[in-house]
Amino acid sequence: MSDEAINAVGEYKYGFHDPENATIRFDKGLSEQVVRDISELKGEPEWMTEIRVKAYHHFEERPMPDWGNCNMLESIKFDDVTYFLRSSDQTEKNWDDVPDDIKNTFDRLGIPEAEQKWLGGVTAQYESEAVYHSIREDLEEQGVIFLDMDSGLKEYPDLVKQYFGTVIPYADNKFSALNTAVWSGGSFIYVPKGVHVEMPVQAYFRINAKNMGQFERTLIIADEGSSIHYVEGCTAPTYSTDSLHSAVVELIAMEGAKIRYSTVQNWSANVYNLVTKRGIAHKNAVVEWVDGNIGSKLTMKYPAVILKGEGAHAEIISVAYAGEGQHQDAGAKVHHLAPNTTSNILSKSISKNGGRSSYRGLLKVNPKAHGCRSKVVCDALMLDANSRSDTYPTMEVGNSSADLEHEASVSKISGDQLFYLMSRGFSEEEAMGLIVNGFFEPFTRELPMEYAVELNKLLELEMEGAIG
Amino acid sequence: MTYLEMQIPNRSEHLWRYTPWKKIHPTKVDAIPEIKPATVMINGKLSKSNSIAEIPKSEEISRVFLLESNSTRHNITIENETDEYEINVKCESEMESCHLHFDVQSSGNVCLRLSGKSSWFGLSITAVLQKNVTFSFAIVNDLNEQCTFVRCEDWNILRDSSLEYGELSTGANRIKSDIRTYLKGTNSTLTQNIAVNCEDGRVDDHHIEIHHLSPHTNSSLCVNSACANKGHAIGTGLLIIEENCDGSDAGQVFKNLLLSEDAKAEAIPELEVLSDDVSAAHGAASSSVDPEQIHYLMARGFSREDAKKEILEGFLISSFAKFSNYKTRQFLMEELTVKAE
Numbered sequence: 001m002s003d004e005a006i007n008a009v010g011e012y013k014y015g016f017h018d019p020e021n022a023t024i025r026f027d028k029g030l031s032e033q034v035v036r037d038i039s040e041l042k043g044e045p046e047w048m049t050e051i052r053v054k055a056y057h058h059f060e061e062r063p064m065p066d067w068g069n070c071n072m073l074e075s076i077k078f079d080d081v082t083y084f085l086r087s088s089d090q091t092e093k094n095w096d097d098v099p100d101d102i103k104n105t106f107d108r109l110g111i112p113e114a115e116q117k118w119l120g121g122v123t124a125q126y127e128s129e130a131v132y133h134s135i136r137e138d139l140e141e142q143g144v145i146f147l148d149m150d151s152g153l154k155e156y157p158d159l160v161k162q163y164f165g166t167v168i169p170y171a172d173n174k175f176s177a178l179n180t181a182v183w184s185g186g187s188f189i190y191v192p193k194g195v196h197v198e199m200p201v202q203a204y205f206r207i208n209a210k211n212m213g214q215f216e217r218t219l220i221i222a223d224e225g226s227s228i229h230y231v232e233g234c235t236a237p238t239y240s241t242d243s244l245h246s247a248v249v250e251l252i253a254m255e256g257a258k259i260r261y262s263t264v265q266n267w268s269a270n271v272y273n274l275v276t277k278r279g280i281a282h283k284n285a286v287v288e289w290v291d292g293n294i295g296s297k298l299t300m301k302y303p304a305v306i307l308k309g310e311g312a313h314a315e316i317i318s319v320a321y322a323g324e325g326q327h328q329d330a331g332a333k334v335h336h337l338a339p340n341t342t343s344n345i346l347s348k349s350i351s352k353n354g355g356r357s358s359y360r361g362l363l364k365v366n367p368k369a370h371g372c373r374s375k376v377v378c379d380a381l382m383l384d385a386n387s388r389s390d391t392y393p394t395m396e397v398g399n400s401s402a403d404l405e406h407e408a409s410v411s412k413i414s415g416d417q418l419f420y421l422m423s424r425g426f427s428e429e430e431a432m433g434l435i436v437n438g439f440f441e442p443f444t445r446e447l448p449m450e451y452a453v454e455l456n457k458l459l460e461l462e463m464e465g466a467i468g
Numbered sequence: 469m470t471y472l473e474m475q476i477p478n479r480s481e482h483l484w485r486y487t488p489w490k491k492i493h494p495t496k497v498d499a500i501p502e503i504k505p506a507t508v509m510i511n512g513k514l515s516k517s518n519s520i521a522e523i524p525k526s527e528e529i530s531r532v533f534l535l536e537s538n539s540t541r542h543n544i545t546i547e548n549e550t551d552e553y554e555i556n557v558k559c560e561s562e563m564e565s566c567h568l569h570f571d572v573q574s575s576g577n578v579c580l581r582l583s584g585k586s587s588w589f590g591l592s593i594t595a596v597l598q599k600n601v602t603f604s605f606a607i608v609n610d611l612n613e614q615c616t617f618v619r620c621e622d623w624n625i626l627r628d629s630s631l632e633y634g635e636l637s638t639g640a641n642r643i644k645s646d647i648r649t650y651l652k653g654t655n656s657t658l659t660q661n662i663a664v665n666c667e668d669g670r671v672d673d674h675h676i677e678i679h680h681l682s683p684h685t686n687s688s689l690c691v692n693s694a695c696a697n698k699g700h701a702i703g704t705g706l707l708i709i710e711e712n713c714d715g716s717d718a719g720q721v722f723k724n725l726l727l728s729e730d731a732k733a734e735a736i737p738e739l740e741v742l743s744d745d746v747s748a749a750h751g752a753a754s755s756s757v758d759p760e761q762i763h764y765l766m767a768r769g770f771s772r773e774d775a776k777k778e779i780l781e782g783f784l785i786s787s788f789a790k791f792s793n794y795k796t797r798q799f800l801m802e803e804l805t806v807k808a809e
Contacts, residue, residue, distance in 0.1 A: 401756050409747075
């Protein structure tokens with residue numbers, strides 16, 4: 001490869017940036033006043049301001065995690081981050097109304113084109129807030145609410161108040177506290193009883209400014225017997241200074257509902273990506289996380305599912321690619337709280353050029369959760385001697401009827417597989433690219449086709465120079 | 469750093485997550501009480517301990533505590549291939565401890581049995597397997613049912629040597645075992661098999677670290693834990709393959725058999741790999757007794773309880789079935805059979 005792949009994705013294709021045309025930009029640094037100013041600027045109800053302020057104080061008091069990549073975490077300069085930047089005065093429903101420079105960015109990312117072809121709705125977030133938002137009319141007619149989070153709070157304050165922070169309270173961890181204090185943007189989705197949203201809805205998150213912090217907040221509620229597939233993509237320009245992305249995503253699947261949340265995270269290598277994602281599955285509900293981590297400097301992300309109702313199911317597929325200077329600390333957590341709940345976790349990672357990938361997982365079975373079943377599989381490929389791969393799984397079983405399995409392996413690319421492909425005319429680099437694509441195939445086949453094609457090309461590009 | 473200068477470890481540390489130091493300290497954490505040396509019999513003869521001239525430096529709190537509270541050690545040198553050691557360590561007063569150091573210069577085997585009435589017992593084992601030896605080691609924990617047992621082991625394996633390690637843990641009430649093996653020489657090998665039986669509120673916490681420090685080193689760890697009647701088995705493993713250890717092969721498996729509603733089991737098999745040309749795998753499984761196995765045995769005349777007992781014994785005994793050293797294998801199996809009866 002691969003002129004074709006380079007043509008398709010470029011040399012970190014998303015590394016471009018546009019001139020900043022902010023309408024409002026806060027000074028760098030965080031204080032209670034900044035938190036109150038964000039809330040006031042958005043015209044939020046009093047209860048939300050109070051939650052923000054409490055969360056801010058918790059963030060200040062809570063120490064940094066003493067596990068994971070402490071060196072990288074300690075190097076985050078919270079005082080150098082811009083916590084709020086408004087690029088457009090309003091969220092548009094028509095791409096033609098979006099300011100030209102921002103629209104150009106999303107054109108280059110292919111979002112409007114994708115929307116026309118295969119999406120049920122789109123939110124495009126640029127810096128701190130959504131600049132474009134639309135939903136198909138037929139979904140709107142069925143009562144589906146798909147808004148950016150700020151509009152969701154304005155238009156449905158009671159619904160937001162009922163569920164906001166119920167899955168991930170602000171005191172959950174330091175970064176959920178940070179997000180709750182300064183959140184801006186994200187998606188708010190409510191799917192009414194029995195409604196199946198057939199086409200995926202998408203949110204696209206873009207950081208453009210230097211030293212920017214993006215703290216979107218997403219809340220998805222699928223009412224009884226409904227279903228939705230939400231797709232999330234993330235990119236940022238390549239700067240010499242670091243940016244911070246700290247999102248919180250809460251999913252609530254009511255009885256018999258199904259939520260699938262797919263992410264392809266391709267932040268540039270100067271972004272700290274510290275995200276808390278968790279879903280609650282009620283009786284016979286299904287929550288699925290399909291999570292791809294290709295970019296960022298440090299990712300710490302462990303999508304979790306709380307299986308609260310009998311017969312609920314969790315499915316987590318996670319892949320990570322750690323290249324030079326990257327640490328992908330990803331994983332999955334499942335809490336079996338109710339009887340006859342089931343879960344599957346599949347994690348795949350590749351480390352190359354000194355990159356480090358870690359799987360950190362938790363599987364917990366409550367003493368009253370009879371008849372639970374779970375399977376965890378972690379596979380890691382190491383492509384050179386400078387890289388590193390770790391696995392930190394935890395299994396806590398409090399019920400004797402539980403059936404749990406965990407297996408993990410770390411290895412390099414098989415010489416036999418390389419030989420087979422090379423004897424059929426592939427160069428060593430092409431052969432490795434094919435093997436890597438095959439290794440990630442359980443993940444890519446769960447993505448919408450356009451995403452899968454993009455991801456495969458991206459991986460092919462990342463594999464360049466893997467030989468010698 | 470001395471014990472009193474050390475900070476009490478935080479529970480967020482992997483090692484102290486389930487059994488905090490204050491729960492296994494014999495008195496209060498800020499004290500070093502008087503701890504008597506346990507009686508050590510080697511091949512039926514009373515062994516005399518020596519003072520440790522130079523206390524080895526360690527930054528791990530339980531190791532430092534054990535050494536500071538009792539600075540005598542039994543040095544055992546394995547010099548001849550025909551050497552067979554049966555060691556009985558017996559603790560009778562309220563708090564006792566024992567340090568054993570093995571200098572393995574030749575192939576051989578050691579069977580070690582721990583028993584006694586103490587309410588607190590500490591054991592420290594250090595060992596060096598010199599080049600080109602094959603050593604088989606079996607340890608049986610048969611301490612009294614009320615005992616709190618703290619154990620630290622450090623095994624160093626040099627080039628072309630192999631250690632076959634077997635353990636049967638059925639005694640004491642609260643156990644914290646920290647067993648570390650350092651594969652220091654090329655082509656060194658560790659085979660470690662541990663059987664744990666947790667009954668009647670017994671809490672057995674095994675932390676097992678295996679460090680691959682040279683190329684072409686091999687390790688295999690299998691921990692079989694059975695839990696019944698509020699028994700709680702904890703297995704935390706840390707397998708580290710350092711840089712430049714190509715050609716290494718490592719595997720670890722934690723299996724938990726849960727026999728009652730109140731039983732609990734934790735398994736955390738961690739893996740850190742810094743070399744690429746290696747094979748490293750780990751697995752963990754938790755399950756109850758297979759009803760088909762019970763049905764099979766009941767159809768052949770066993771009562772339900774007897775069928776469960778047979779399955780439990782088979783599960784634990786399978787840990788030692790592949791032991792190559794006859795002497796240590798028989799020692800472990802006989803002890804297990806006696807316990808089961």
